[in-house]
Amino acid sequence: MRRRKQGMAGIFDAFVFLAIASLVSVSLLTSFVPPSPVEEERQRRVEDSLTVLLRTTVKDADGNARTLQDLLLTGRGANDSMEEEIAMTLELLLPGWEWTWSARRSGIEIAAVATSDVVPEGTVYCSIVRETLQGEAVEYRLEAWLT
Structure with a gap:
């Protein structure tokens, strides 16, 4: 009788192990499925839009034309006219x-x-x-969704 219970416990442990291994395998396989071509195109569009935005020329406080990226890297935040230009650029x-x-x-948020x-x-x-500029990390973030 004792030997039979140990055998059943071993079979039960094997089934539990196989069930857990199956769940892990399925979750790993679904997480590595490549995105659809439509999703890839939309993601690329958002990435390209951020790149174009950062290279957009805006006027600084002195009236000089500089890229948005340069202005924000050098420590100046966005003023109202720059925010309008950012909005117009992203709308286009x-x-x-x-x-x-x-x-x-x-x-610390310097522009939004x-x-x-x-x-x-x-x-x-x-x-x-x-x-990174002079030891300070600067992060630009664009989140977009279809309406």
Whole structure:
């Protein structure tokens, strides 16, 4: 009788192990499924839009034309006219999309522009560019979703 219980316990342990191994295998396989071509195109569009935005020429406080990226890297935040230019540029690059854009230096937000204060549930495409200047980390972030 004793030997039979140990045999049943061994079989039970084997079934539990196989069940757990199956769940882990399925979850790993589903996490490595490549995105659909439509999702890849939308993600690429958001990434390209952030790249174009950062290279957009805006006027600084002295009236000189500089790229947005240079202005934010050198320590100046966005003023109202720059925020309007950011909004117009993203509206041209992402028509029919809602978005939020922000720039942070060492974790502190130095500029933010958004079409909506609330990011909805569902698919949100995100692009982040990080740079370091004189030991300070600067992060530019664009989150966009279709309406």
